[in-house]
Structure formats: C-alpha cells, structure tokens
Amino acid sequence: xxxxxxxxxxxxxxxxxxxxxxxxxxxxxxxxxxxxxxxxxxxxxxxxxxxxxxxxxxxxxxxxxxxxxxxxxxxxxxxxxxxxxxxxxxxxxxxxxxxxxxxxxxxxxxxxxxxxxxxxxxxxxxxxxxxxxxxxxxxxxxxxxxxxxxxxxxxxxxxxxxxxxxxxxxxxxxxxxxxxxxxxxxxxxxxxxxxxxxxxxxxxxxxxxxxxxxxxxxxxxxxxxxxxxxxxxxxxxxxxxxxxxxxxxxxxxxxxxxxxxxxxxxxxxxxxxxxxxxxxxxxxxxxxxxxxxxxxxxxxxxxxxxxxxxxxxxxxxxxxxxxxxxxxxxxxxxxxxxxxxxxxxxxxxxxxxxxxxxxxxxxxxxxxxxxxxxxxxxxxxxxxxxxxxxxxxxxxxxxxxxxxxxxxxxxxxxxxxxxxxxxxxxxxxxxxxxxxxxxxxxxxxxxxxxxxxxxxxxxxxxxxx
Amino acid sequence: xxxxxxxxxxxxxxxxxxxxxxxxxxxxxxxxxxxxxxxxxxxxxxxxxxxxxxxxxxxxxxxxxxxxxxxxxxxxxxxxxxxxxxxxxxxxxxxxxxxxxxxxxxxxxxxxxxxxxxxxxxxxxxxxxxxxxxxxxxxxxxxxxxxxxxxxxxxxxxxxxxxxxxxxxxxxxxxxxxxxxxxxxxxxxxxxxxxxxxxxxxxxxxxxxxxxxxxxxxxxxxxxxxxxxxxxxxxxxxxxxxxxxxxxxxxxxxxxxxxxxxxxxxxxxxxxxxxxxxxxxxxxxxxxxxxxxxxxxxxxxxxxxxxxxxxxxxxxxxxxxxxxxxxxxxxxxxxxxxxxxxxxxxxxxxxxxxxxxxxxxxxxxxxxxxxxxxxxxxxxxxxxxxxxxxxxxxxxxxxxxxxxxxxxxxxxxxxxxxxxxxxxxxxxxxxxxxxxxxxxxxxxxxxxxxxxxxxx
Numbered sequence: 069x070x071x072x073x074x075x076x077x078x079x080x081x082x083x084x085x086x087x088x089x090x091x092x093x094x095x096x097x098x099x100x101x102x103x104x105x106x107x108x109x110x111x112x113x114x115x116x117x118x119x120x121x122x123x124x125x126x127x128x129x130x131x132x133x134x135x136x137x138x139x140x141x142x143x144x145x146x147x148x149x150x151x152x153x154x155x156x157x158x159x160x161x162x163x164x165x166x167x168x169x170x171x172x173x174x175x176x177x178x179x180x181x182x183x184x185x186x187x188x189x190x191x192x193x194x195x196x197x198x199x200x201x202x203x204x205x206x207x208x209x210x211x212x213x214x215x216x217x218x219x220x221x222x223x224x225x226x227x228x229x230x231x232x233x234x235x236x237x238x239x240x241x242x243x244x245x246x247x248x249x250x251x252x253x254x255x256x257x258x259x260x261x262x263x264x265x266x267x268x269x270x271x272x273x274x275x276x277x278x279x280x281x282x283x284x285x286x287x288x289x290x291x292x293x294x295x296x297x298x299x300x301x302x303x304x305x306x307x308x309x310x311x312x313x314x315x316x317x318x319x320x321x322x323x324x325x326x327x328x329x330x331x332x333x334x335x336x337x338x339x340x341x342x343x344x345x346x347x348x349x350x351x352x353x354x355x356x357x358x359x360x361x362x363x364x365x366x367x368x369x370x371x372x373x374x375x376x377x378x379x380x381x382x383x384x385x386x387x388x389x390x391x392x393x394x395x396x397x398x399x400x401x402x403x404x405x406x407x408x409x410x411x412x413x414x415x416x417x418x419x420x421x422x423x424x425x426x427x428x429x430x431x432x433x434x435x436x437x438x439x440x441x442x443x444x445x446x447x448x449x450x451x452x453x454x455x456x457x458x459x460x461x462x463x464x465x466x467x468x469x470x471x472x473x474x475x476x477x478x479x480x481x482x483x484x485x486x487x488x489x490x491x492x493x494x495x496x497x498x499x500x501x502x503x504x505x506x507x508x509x510x511x512x513x514x515x516x517x518x519x520x521x522x523x524x525x526x527x528x529x530x531x532x533x
Numbered sequence: 534x535x536x537x538x539x540x541x542x543x544x545x546x547x548x549x550x551x552x553x554x555x556x557x558x559x560x561x562x563x564x565x566x567x568x569x570x571x572x573x574x575x576x577x578x579x580x581x582x583x584x585x586x587x588x589x590x591x592x593x594x595x596x597x598x599x600x601x602x603x604x605x606x607x608x609x610x611x612x613x614x615x616x617x618x619x620x621x622x623x624x625x626x627x628x629x630x631x632x633x634x635x636x637x638x639x640x641x642x643x644x645x646x647x648x649x650x651x652x653x654x655x656x657x658x659x660x661x662x663x664x665x666x667x668x669x670x671x672x673x674x675x676x677x678x679x680x681x682x683x684x685x686x687x688x689x690x691x692x693x694x695x696x697x698x699x700x701x702x703x704x705x706x707x708x709x710x711x712x713x714x715x716x717x718x719x720x721x722x723x724x725x726x727x728x729x730x731x732x733x734x735x736x737x738x739x740x741x742x743x744x745x746x747x748x749x750x751x752x753x754x755x756x757x758x759x760x761x762x763x764x765x766x767x768x769x770x771x772x773x774x775x776x777x778x779x780x781x782x783x784x785x786x787x788x789x790x791x792x793x794x795x796x797x798x799x800x801x802x803x804x805x806x807x808x809x810x811x812x813x814x815x816x817x818x819x820x821x822x823x824x825x826x827x828x829x830x831x832x833x834x835x836x837x838x839x840x841x842x843x844x845x846x847x848x849x850x851x852x853x854x855x856x857x858x859x860x861x862x863x864x865x866x867x868x869x870x871x872x873x874x875x876x877x878x879x880x881x882x883x884x885x886x887x888x889x890x891x892x893x894x895x896x897x898x899x900x901x902x903x904x905x906x907x908x909x910x911x912x913x914x915x916x917x918x919x920x921x922x923x924x925x926x927x928x929x930x931x932x933x934x935x936x937x938x939x940x941x942x943x944x945x946x947x948x949x950x951x952x953x954x955x956x957x958x959x960x961x962x963x964x965x966x967x968x969x970x971x972x973x974x975x976x977x978x979x980x981x982x983x984x985x986x987x988x989x
Binding site: 185186187189192193194195196198199218221222223225261262263264265266268284285288289292293294478481482483484485486487520521524525527528531 | 642643644646649650651652653656675678679680682718719720721722723725742745746748749750751932935936937938939940941975978979981982
C-alpha cells in the first residue's frame with residue numbers, strides 16, 4: 069500500500085518548539101470533534117500535556133452512527149488534517165469539492181458502477197472457506213464459520229483497483245490529463261498504470277531506484293501498460309524518496325496533474341476519498357451476509373499496512389457496535405526486534421505524509437525504516453482513521469510475524485486452493501489466535517485483499533517448497 | 534512394425550493413406566479389426582476395439598456416442614473402455630442431480646468468481662474504427678478474471694467434484710501452459726484430493742511461474758521430456774495403472790468419449806452467460822464470436838451455446854508460430870490431416886509417415902498437435918471458420934490490449950485479439966463482436982521479461 073511521503077511535512081520532532089514528543093491530547097468525553105479556531109496554516113501541530121487514555125465506548129452506537137468522520141477540516145479526533153505546503157492547499161480543496169459533488173452525481177455513480185462491474189469484476193464473492201473452517205473446529209465440533217471476501221479476484225489481483233478507478237474518474241472530471249503516483253513494490257503503480265491505460269491518461273510512476281531493481285518485473289509490467297516509470301536516486305532510493313519526488317512533481321504541475329494516492333493516509337481529503345472508494349467492499353459484505361445467513365458478520369478481520377482494505381471492509385460496520393473490527397499489522401521479525409511495521413502497536417503520534425497519525429519514529433522524531441516480508445505492509449505510518457478507531461476502542465489491532473504470515477500463506481493455499489497475498493496472510497495468520505476464543509458458529513469475514521501470485525518467489529524461497 | 538491405417542474403410546471420407554511408425558507416443562490407429570495397434574498409449578502392443586462397420590458420416594452430431602460426424606469416438610484399449618463407460622454414466626447422473634448442480638453453481642459463483650463480465654472495450658473499438666468513424670463494437674468475455682486466471686477452472690472444479698462423487702482419492706492431470714495444472718491443483722486443494730500433474734520439461738521452462746503455483750497449492754508436479762503431448766501420454770499411462778483410485782482430470786476437449794463432451798459441457802457456461810449478457814446489453818445475440826484455438830476448450834465453451842444460431846458467426850484462431858510455411862506452428866485445422874490421436878479421431882499435425890509433428894507457438898497453451906473433434910466437425914461442415922495468427926501478430930495484439938485497455942491478456946488469447954486486425958475492416962459498423970479473453974497474461978510477463986521483450 070504505497071503512500072505519499074512528504075518530506076517537507078513529515079516533521080522531525082526536533083523542528084517543533086520545545087518538546088520532543090508530539091503527544092495525544094486528552095479526550096473530551098463528548099463527541100464534539102474538530103477544533104474550532106484551528107487555523108489552516110501550512111504546518112501546524114498540537115502541543116498537549118498528557119497522553120490520553122483509550123476511550124471506552126461502552127457499546128454506545130450513537131457515538132459512531134452520528135459521528136462525522138472526518139469532520140469539516142479533515143480530522144478524525146485529533147488525527148488527520150492537512151499538513152502540506154501552501155501550494156497544495158487549493159488542489160486539495162478542489163479535490164474535496166469535486167469529490168463531494170460527485171457523491172450526488174447520478175451519471176458519475178452509474179459510470180463508476182458499470183466499470184466496477186465490467187472492468188474490475190465486482191461484486192467480489194463472499195466465499196465460505198469450508199476446509200479452513202474445519203481446520204479451526206475444536207474437538208467438540210464447535211468453532212467459528214470463516215468467510216473470505218474475495219478481493220483477490222478483482223482485475224489486477226487486489227482491492228487497490230477500487231480506489232485507482234474512482235480517483236482516475238475523478239481526475240477526468242476535473243479535466244486532468246496527467247496522473248502521477250509513487251510506488252514501493254509496484255502494486256499500486258501497476259493499478260495506477262492499469263487505470264490510466266483504460267482511460268487514456270498519461271501516467272508517471274515514481275519508484276526508488278533500489279526498489280526498481282528488486283521489483284524489475286513490476287517495472288516491466290507498468291511499462292507494458294504504457295506508464296513511464298521514473299527512477300529516484302536520492303536518499304535511500306526507496307518509497308519515501310519516490311514520494312518526495314511525486315510531491316515535487318505535483319506541486320509544479322498541480323493544474324494538469326492528479327496525484328493518485330494509494331491508501332487511507334495523507335492530507336485531507338485523501339483518507340476520506342480512498343475510504344469511500346473502497347467502502348464498496350463492506351457494503352457488498354453486508355448484503356451478502358444477509359443473503360447467506362440472514363445476519364451481520366460478527367467479526368471482520370483485515371491486514372493493515374496503510375489501512376485501505378481494512379477501512380474498505382470496516383467502514384460500513386463502524387456504526388454497528390456488535391460487529392468486532394480486528395486489524396492485523398506486520399510484526400516482521402518480531403515486536404521485540406527493530407524490524408517490524410507494527411505502527412499502531414509500537415508507534416507514537418506524529419505528523420507524516422501530511423496528516424497526524426501514529427507512526428514509527430525514534431526519539432529524535434526520525435522515521436524508522438519499517439520491515440515486513442510483505443512489501444504492502446512495509447509502511448512506517450498508518451491510516452489515520454485506524455489511529456482514531458484504535459484510540460476510541462472501536463477497533464482492535466494485533467500483529468503477525470513474517471513467519472506466521474508465511475505459515476498462513478501455505479495453509480490457505482493447501483486447504484482452499486487460494487493463494488493469498490503475503491499482506492493478506494497476516495490477517496489469515498491471526499486466525500490461529502482468534503478462533504479458539506470464538507463461540508460456536510461465530511461468523512468471521514476475512515478480507516482476502518489480494519492474490520499471492522506476486523509473492524510466489526518469496527514464499528518458495530522461505531518455505532522451501 | 535509399421536501398420537497401415539486403412540483410411541478407405543472410413544467411407545472414403547478421410548484423406549490419403551499413411552503409415553504409422555514406432556514411437557513412444559500415441560499413434561494413429563487402425564480401423565481394421567484384424568490389425569494390431571502399435572503404441573497406443575506407451576510402448577506396449579495393445580489390441581484396441583475397432584469399428585466393425587464402416588463409419589457412415591452423419592450430418593448431425595451423434596453426441597451420445599461421442600461422434601461428431603466422423604470425428605470423435607473412443608479409440609482406446611479395452612481396459613479403458615469400462616472406465617470411460619463408468620465416467621460417462623457418472624457424468625450423466627451428475628448432470629441430472631439437482632444437488633450436484635447447486636453445489637457446482639455455488640462453487641462457480643463463490644470460488645471461481647462467476648459470472649465473468651462481458652466488457653465493452655471502448656478504446657479497442659475506437660482503434661478499429663475506420664476513417665468514417667464506423668466499425669464493430671468489441672466486447673471481451675472476461676475469463677481472465679476467473680480464479681486462477683483462465684477459463685480452465687470451470688472444468689477443473691466440476692470434474693474434481695465428479696471425482697469426489699465417484700469416491701476417488703487422487704487426481705492425475707497433464708498440463709501444457711500450466712493453467713490447467715494450476716486450476717486442477719487449486720480444485721484438488723479445495724476438495725481435499727491428492728493431485729499429480731504431469732508437465733513437459735520444455736513447458737516448465739517457459740511457464741515456470743505456473744509451476745511454482747502448482748507446488749504451492751500442494752500438487753506433485755512430475756516432469757516429462759517434451760511438451761504437452763508427451764505429458765498427456767504419461768498422465769494417461771499413470772492413470773491406467775491406478776484406475777480404481779485415481780481420476781484423470783482432462784483439461785480440454787480432446788481424448789476419447791466422454792472426455793470432450795464433459796469438458797465442453799462444463800465450459801459451456803461461458804456461452805450461456807454471454808447469451809444472457811448480450812440480451813441485457815443490446816437486446817440481441819452477438820454477431821461474431823472470436824476465440825483462440827489450442828485444443829479448443831475456451832472456443833467451444835463460447836461457441837457451443839450458439840452453434841444452432843446460424844446467424845452467429847463462429848471464428849477460431851490457431852497459432853501460426855513462425856509462419857505456416859515455416860513448419861514451426863500449431864495450426865492443426867489449417868494444416869493438419871485427419872487421424873486418431875489420444876483416443877479420438879480429429880485433425881492432427883502429422884508428417885507423411887504419420888509421426889506427430891512437434892507444434893510451436895508463443896502461446897504455450899496453443900501448442901497441441903491435435904484439436905477437438907467437435908471443432909473438426911464444425912470446420913468440415915462449414916459452421917465455423919478457422920484462421921491463424923503468428924507469434925509476432927500475437928505479441929502486437931498483446932501489447933495493444935495492455936496499452937488501450939489496461940488488460941494484460943494471455944498470449945493464447947492474444948491470438949484471437951490479433952485476428953481483429955483482419956476481421957474488423959470487413960465488418961459493418963455496429964457489428965457485435967465478442968472475443969473470449971480466455972486468460973490473463975501474468976504468466977507470460979515473466980517469460981517476455983526474461984527474453985527481453987524489445988518494444989519497450
């Protein structure tokens with residue numbers, strides 16, 4: 069889940085006056101969120117005095133059904149916002165206005181629906197994983213019922229296309245002729261190149277030179293689809309440098325160019341837009357669950373890198389307090405090692421990529437290079453709405469190591485004949501800990517966010533198949 | 534020992550006489566009861582059941598006996614006859630069993646991801662418009678979106694379910710490009726069946742990504758020197774050694790009856806959906822159906838529904854490889870002669886001595902020296918037309934679809950797309966063309982990358 073990194077706005081903490089940690093403000097018990105008098109300045113942050121405690125929602129549905137997420141300035145509680153250079157603010161405002169106007173535009177909705185159906189292949193099935201369910205059945209015959217939401221069947225093989233399609237249609241509406249994106253492993257780049265080919269737009273993908281070498285096949289794929297892939301050699305020549313370059317490009321070409329951001333992070337309105345374009349996942353799930361067993365899911369389980377597939381599944385059900393939301397991050401070599409990407413578990417609040425969220429940073433506020441065997445979870449930040457849901461206690465976040473993910477990858481391949489992406493495998497890995505605790509016949513829906521064809525080399529190497 | 538194939542016994546409809554020689558693969562078979570057949574399956578001499586009466590060509594297909602005019606049949610050793618009879622009975626019973634059908638429908642919907650879209654390829658349509666702005670409307674039937682990335686799974690899941698129904702514990706299959714191998718491995722994993730896939734060493738090199746996928750899905754992959762035809766012979770041999778416990782899961786519409794009919798039946802969902810989707814979309818049937826032809830499973834899957842609709846044109850495109858004159862191609866219907874291969878009578882690529890010619894195509898799934906008996910029949914009766922596309926034309930078409938529609942097609946499907954160049958200028962404006970996009974090209978990207986595809 070490639071994200072834009074904006075060096076200019078991912079403030080090292082030492083830049084900020086007189087404190088070393090950007091702390092979380094104490095939470096008011098009421099639900100009035102947003103900051104009256106919050107200035108829309110180019111870079112700002114909140115200084116607080118104490119770390120808040122997690123708010124226990126006590127199952128009060130009202131809090132989430134009526135809550136405006138985000139509020140009018142793009143905040144989810146204290147998270148979110150628009151920490152960007154002045155030059156980008158008009159573009160963000162234009163984007164937000166265009167997005168809101170399209171929500172009511174029937175032609176747009178019809179066009180989007182048609183493309184999701186005929187091009188992407190929606191709706192994706194809600195598949196009852198019989199052998200996986202049997203695997204987790206306890207000796208007394210009881211156990212949860214496991215369903216996979218098959219985003220792996222989408223065109224290009226993951227959920228990413230939902231957002232790429234939505235954003236490219238939006239860009240066309242805005243009269244943009246040029247699309248830019250950055251990419252780490254290449255999946256977001258491929259999805260972007262795909263939609264640009266489909267709609268005849270010029271496409272430039274920025275990729276760190278190091279990543280280009282490691283992911284040469286994806287570079288080739290993007291070029292086959294007609295995209296220009298530009299190597300970035302500055303810094304560590306990886307994702308964050310590619311992102312800086314993208315931002316630079318966008319700042320200089322804001323009139324003609326739309327920046328397709330890949331996940332629910334970044335400055336407002338991106339997190340909201342990306343979530344809305346993925347929300348189809350949850351909407352379909354609600355309807356399919358009703359058809360299949362006449363009720364709602366009891367537990368929703370998804371992997372979290374930036375958080376877009378998780379938000380896509382969760383969003384529809386955030387207001388249903390009887391639906392448990394579980395996100396699984398990458399623990400890499402283990403939470404004790406320094407090689408992981410478990411932002412919500414081990415991170416602290418700060419500003420990254422234009423928004424306030426949890427992130428992996430050291431004592432000097434420098435971004436820690438994350439690690440996960442799955443490139444899509446290899447991200448030092450996390451979607452700010454996840455930060456919000458965690459803080460509110462509405463969603464719970466756990467993690468799975470590289471090894472646990474590989475085991476799950478193999479298990480699901482062998483039991484269901486479905487090869488999940490390594491990212492998805494993190495969610496599937498968590499079933500080991502989750503299932504024994506679930507009452508009989510609990511309905512669990514796992515977001516099968518992508519297929520694992522791209523991970524076959526890695527898996528074979530590690531699993532020695 | 535050379536044997537003569539007495540082709541004149543077949544009511545004079547076959548072309549010429551030829552000798553078959555010694556070899557370790559399936560040979561053309563005799564129809565004279567007195568003659569011993571050499572090397573039907575492997576190197577043993579087996580007496581096969583032969584026809585006692587001259588074959589009378591019928592215009593109508595006699596599907597219950599597996600005959601399509603003079604094509605098809607069951608040219609197999611006695612030991613297989615019972616097995617095939619059993620399979621046919623099971624197949625017919627499954628077709629009538631509402632519970633089986635419901636279970637299959639659920640699997641197709643939730644596991645495979647059906648129905649696949651009928652996608653209007655706007656930019657491809659525009660590309661083929663002439664200077665007056667007229668041209669056909671091009672639709673793609675998106676079998677590339679199926680689980681596993683090709684149409685093969687439609688058949689694999691259904692047959693794996695039949696294997697279970699018959700109480701078999703293990704499945705054996707042969708694969709060329711690997712798509713059938715992957716589909717079979719996936720279906721077996723889902724249904725808890727042991728799976729062994731035979732694959733030619735040449736194919737393993739060319740489609741190594743599929744090889745890895747099969748292993749991850751838990752299948753045992755056995756290599757066989759050569760390519761698909763050799764893998765098939767080996768798989769059949771393996772099956773014959775385990776007839777009680779094992780199930781031969783055929784991937785395509787060749788082989789002895791009832792295999793071609795079974796596979797065609799399970800693939801026909803493609804055409805059935807297309808009819809309904811076409812009706813919804815433009816209130817009528819398609820005008821032209823276009824599909825690539827290796828052995829013919831995706832083509833028949835699309836065509837079958839419309840065979841009786843004479844106003845629907847059926848067009849198959851084979852692999853011309855390096856060119857039809859080069860000798861390096863897979864254009865069985867264009868250049869083959871009639872003979873018996875892998876248990877059925879059909880067109881096949883054979884030399885003057887009846888030796889099977891090794892086919893070539895950049896689309897590995899098209900590299901089969903035989904072809905479906907049913908397609909042979911459709912060709913002979915003039916119901917369907919068959920053309921070819923070279924490797925180069927297929928690569929150009931591959932590139933075009935990537936750039937215009939953001940869809941990376943399989944190299945096999947690219948042959949059908951390549952034919953649009955010749956077809957579109959001849960079609961009146963507004964003609965509805967449905968191309969079977971039979972698979973996605975991710976498996977080919979790696980091969981092309983490794984061979985440094987130069988037009989980048």
